[in-house]
Each structure stands twice: as C-alpha cells, then as structure tokens.
Amino acid sequence: DVKVTQSSRYLVKRTGEKVFLECVQDMDHENMFWYRQDPGLGLRLIYFSYDVKMKEKGDIPEGYSVSREKKERFSLILESASTNQTSMYLCASSLRGPYYGYTFGSGTRLTVV
Amino acid sequence: AQSVTQLDSQVPVFEEAPVELRCNYSSSVSVYLFWYVQYPNQGLQLLLKYLSGSTLVESINGFEAEFNKSQTSFHLRKPSVHISDTAEYFCAVTGTASKLTFGTGTRLQVTL
Numbered sequence: 001d002v003k004v005t006q007s008s009r010y011l012v013k014r015t016g017e018k019v020f021l022e023c024v025q026d027m028d029h030e031n032m033f034w035y036r037q038d039p040g041l042g043l044r045l046i047y048f049s050y051d052v053k054m055k056e057k058g059d060i061p062e063g064y065s066v067s068r069e070k071k072e073r074f075s076l077i078l079e080s081a082s083t084n085q086t087s088m089y090l091c092a093s094s095l096r097g098p099y100y101g102y103t104f105g106s107g108t109r110l111t112v113v
Numbered sequence: 114a115q116s117v118t119q120l121d122s123q124v125p126v127f128e129e130a131p132v133e134l135r136c137n138y139s140s141s142v143s144v145y146l147f148w149y150v151q152y153p154n155q156g157l158q159l160l161l162k163y164l165s166g167s168t169l170v171e172s173i174n175g176f177e178a179e180f181n182k183s184q185t186s187f188h189l190r191k192p193s194v195h196i197s198d199t200a201e202y203f204c205a206v207t208g209t210a211s212k213l214t215f216g217t218g219t220r221l222q223v224t225l
Contacts, residue, residue, distance in 0.1 A: 004156075031211045040122065042203065042217035043157075050211070090156055098145045098207045099164055104156035 003027075006091050006105040013112050019078040021108050023091030029103070030096040032074035034058075034066065037088040037107070049074055050096070081112045115140040115206045119216035126223055128196055134189040134219045136178075136204030146187040147205040147213065148178055157203060163187060174198075199223045 007022035023032065031050055035043040035058075045058030047066040055066050063085060067075045074093075078085055088109050092102035116139045126132045138144060145164050149157040161172040168180040178189045187204060201220045205213040 033212070035215075040217060042119075043215040045212070048212060092157075094211055096211060098209055098211055100211075101147050101149075101159045101162055101205075102157075102213060104149075104158070106156045 004091055004093050004103050004105040006089075006108050008108050009106065011108055011110045013078075013081050013110065015082060015112055017078075017081045017112075019081050019110070019112075021076040021078075021089055021091075021110070023074045023076070023093075023105055024072055025074075025093040025103070026072065027093060027103065028071070029093035030071075031094045032068065033092045033094075033102065034064075034074065034076045035090045035092065036060070037090055043090065046076065078110075081110075083112050086110060086112045115144065115208055115214045117204050117206050117214055117216035119204055119219050121219050122217065123220045123222065126194055126221065128223055128225055129193050131192050132190065132194050132198075132221065134202050134204075134221065136187045136189065136216060138185050138187065138204075138206045140185075140206060140208060142208040145207050146178075146180060147207075148172075148176070148187070148189050149203045149205060149215075151201045151203065151218075153200070160189075160202070194221070194223050196223050196225070 004025045033048040034046045049068045065077045091105040118137045147162045148160040150160045151157045163180045171177045204216040
C-alpha cells in the first residue's frame with residue numbers, strides 16, 4: 001500500500017525551539033506539499049516542492065522553511081517555534097499534473113507551549 | 114487563481130436521511146475538482162474527482178458529485194447516510210498546475 005509517512009503523530013515543543021517535521025513518501029511522486037489545518041480555516045498551504053532541491057512559497061510561509069534533499073523526503077522547519085504555530089500539520093504528495101490529486105499523511109499535531 | 118467556497122461549516126443529519134454538501138468554485142481557467150474526506154484523527158483521503166467527461170462522478174461508498182459549469186458548483190450528495198459517514202469533507206480545485214486550493218471544510222454529523 002502506497003504511503004505518505006509523517007514522523008510524529010503528536011509533538012509538544014517549547015517556544016523558541018527549532019522544530020523539524022519530517023515527511024516521507026514511497027510512491028516516487030514529484031510533488032510534495034506542507035499544509036497546516038486550523039478549525040474554521042481549512043487547509044492553508046505553507047510550502048511546496050515540484051522537484052528535488054526545489055521549493056516554492058505557499059500562502060503562509062512566514063516562520064517556516066523547508067528542505068528537499070531527496071525525492072522521497074520533504075521536511076518542514078519551524079525556525080523558532082511560537083504559540084501561534086500550534087496546529088495540525090499535513091504533508092501530501094502527488095504526481096506531476098492536475099489530474100491525480102494528493103495522497104496525504106496522517107498529520108502531526110504540534111503544540112507549542 | 115482559483116478559490117473554493119463551502120458555505121456550510123456543519124451539517125447535522127439523521128441516519129438514513131439524504132445529504133448535500135455544497136461547494137462553489139471560482140476560476141478563470143478550466144478546472145479539475147476533488148472531494149476529500151477526513152475521519153477523526155486521520156489525514157485526508159480522496160473521495161472522488163471530476164476531470165472531464167460525464168458531469169456526474171461517483172465514489173465507491175455511495176457518494177456522488179455533479180459538476181455544474183454554469184453555476185460553478187460541485188456539490189456532494191448521498192441519498193442515505195450512515196453513522197460511519199461522520200467526518201469532515203473538503204472540496205478542492207486546481208487548474209493546470211498540481212497545486213490544490215481547498216475550501217474550509219464541512220463537518221457532517223450523522224446521528225441516530
């Protein structure tokens with residue numbers, strides 16, 4: 001069964017910490033995405049990548065960065081975690097092109113205290 | 114650029130009743146439309162999609178959605194819901210790129 005795996009299901013971090021959220025897919029997908037999900041706001045795109053070592057800002061990139069050194073792995077980095085980054089983070093991947101939709105991971109619920 | 118509007122944040126319904134979850138989109142180009150479902154404490158799963166051809170698309174668990182270009186809508190329907198359909202449902206749209214734009218979601222609550 002094809003998968004998108006997020007390294008942590010629940011994470012609690014302190015304000016000011018550097019936080020790494022890892023995402024790995026085993027489907028040889030070109031595209032990878034990071035969203036955050038908040039009640040009433042739906043899914044908001046943070047960053048995405050269409051290829052290795054390539055990244056593009058989404059709608060809410062402030063306070064985040066990403067890394068894609070290998071095709072299967074896409075990391076989201078919170079440079080200095082803040083309480084307003086407490087959220088559910090969802091990673092997704094897809095083949096190139098608009099026809100396929102995404103495959104999502106199970107999500108990481110991050111709490112910053 | 115595309116946008117998606119899901120007008121209903123919550124839809125309560127009794128088991129075995131019909132349901133419609135509304136989705137309207139805005140786009141200046143041809144669109145591809147998707148419905149995703151998110152069960153509690155899980156990621157999103159693809160429910161169905163419209164790419165081209167027949168405007169009525171169906172999922173394996175009894176949901177269907179109809180693409181209406183003139184009304185820019187892609188409403189999701191089920192003639193008889195089950196308790197297990199309780200979940201959050203997201204409508205999404207894309208144009209020629211791979212990037213999806215999601216609506217804010219509709220929480221379907223099915224009760225006995």
